[in-house]
Amino acid sequence: MRQVILDLEESKIREVANAGIGRSDVLAFWFGEGDEVTPDFVRQAAIDSLQKGETFYSHNLGLPELRAAIALHLSRLHGTVAPDRIAVTSGGVNALMIAMQALLEAGDEVAIVTPVWPNLTAQPLILGARLKPIPLKPVSGAWTLDLEALLAAVTPATKVLILNAPSNPTGWTLTRAEQQRILDHCRQTGTWIVADEVYSQLYYESDTPNGCAPSFLDIASSEDRLVVVHSFSKSFLMTGWRLGWLVLPSAITHDVGKLIEFNTSCASVFTQRAGVAALQRAGEITPRVVAHLKTCRDTLVPLLQALPGVELAKPAAGMYAFFRLAGHDDSLATAKRLVREAGLGLAPGEAFVPEAQGWLRWCFASRDPQRLVLGVERLRKWLGSK
Numbered sequence: 001m002r003q004v005i006l007d008l009e010e011s012k013i014r015e016v017a018n019a020g021i022g023r024s025d026v027l028a029f030w031f032g033e034g035d036e037v038t039p040d041f042v043r044q045a046a047i048d049s050l051q052k053g054e055t056f057y058s059h060n061l062g063l064p065e066l067r068a069a070i071a072l073h074l075s076r077l078h079g080t081v082a083p084d085r086i087a088v089t090s091g092g093v094n095a096l097m098i099a100m101q102a103l104l105e106a107g108d109e110v111a112i113v114t115p116v117w118p119n120l121t122a123q124p125l126i127l128g129a130r131l132k133p134i135p136l137k138p139v140s141g142a143w144t145l146d147l148e149a150l151l152a153a154v155t156p157a158t159k160v161l162i163l164n165a166p167s168n169p170t171g172w173t174l175t176r177a178e179q180q181r182i183l184d185h186c187r188q189t190g191t192w193i194v195a196d197e198v199y200s201q202l203y204y205e206s207d208t209p210n211g212c213a214p215s216f217l218d219i220a221s222s223e224d225r226l227v228v229v230h231s232f233s234k235s236f237l238m239t240g241w242r243l244g245w246l247v248l249p250s251a252i253t254h255d256v257g258k259l260i261e262f263n264t265s266c267a268s269v270f271t272q273r274a275g276v277a278a279l280q281r282a283g284e285i286t287p288r289v290v291a292h293l294k295t296c297r298d299t300l301v302p303l304l305q306a307l308p309g310v311e312l313a314k315p316a317a318g319m320y321a322f323f324r325l326a327g328h329d330d331s332l333a334t335a336k337r338l339v340r341e342a343g344l345g346l347a348p349g350e351a352f353v354p355e356a357q358g359w360l361r362w363c364f365a366s367r368d369p370q371r372l373v374l375g376v377e378r379l380r381k382w383l384g385s386k
């Protein structure tokens, strides 16, 4: 076994969840998914596909209908994106791994803004690349980018810059002006940008014309060294389906198809049919999901902010409240105690970067916002009993 695999850290979120095994009374907000099932018409499309006998492989890059539907969806939001730039993948995490495999050699330098979802740091390490973290700094609970520090860190020696904005776990988003400076800079250094934009539609501000967080697709050309990663998981309530996609410069799409052959060969066809149905009626899913998540955020955040010792800024995007709990600096130990002593399941900050010790992530995607109120009540009581 390769040493790098032996050295991979087990998920600290799983470690906390394991502490709650067998406890049906725990209110769990640790994982990054909601508790609402995929809409009926999407599930029906998959059932119809199976009934029709669509049990075979598809093209490596996905069904032409799905690639066209994705391209249309993106074109409506960001301006023209051609279907020949789309590669369908088996989930966002698979899309990311394929992007990394396509771009990285062992020993390459990868700059990455942290704190960040641990898969984004593990994947380059698995491929033998070297990480150069660019840390956000908390300012009154809001994780903030020092743009000049990022530009200084990305040099011609930097093969890939990974940006997850809107971010899991911090909710940090890039402004349009920051994106433009970063894109201009990476054009100079020859650095590839891998933009993980799976949360871009879960945006609660009203300062963009398309309602999404600023996207590199709004400003980049089809020939830029830019790979954008997307997923059906979050904006279409489809985490378990494992369906995502990549937006690529058209010149590399064909070769990425070869790489997909050696990973998964293709996403399953009935799942892709579900993806087509989801996109065709996206207007019936995503706006409702976003409105509901906004209600959840606006329920949870003020209640948490009112607790003594909590440092939290309202996130503009995503589905997480990432907060510091003063006096509880070992976040893994705190999260485990919260499960055992309060029946409350949160993710420890150190799962996302060691410097987020003392922070906790609360996924607020809850069908019933009252669960969030109940959860805060449990936290309040637990803090009071310390």
Ligand SMILES: Cc1ncc(COP(=O)(O)O)c(C=O)c1O
Binding pocket: 032, 091, 092, 093, 094, 117, 164, 167, 168, 196, 198, 230, 231, 232, 233, 239, 243, 244
């Ligand atoms: C930042 C980020 N990127 C990508 C993904 C991948 O999602 P999926 O593999 O479910 O499409 C996730 C899932 O939590 C995520 O948080």
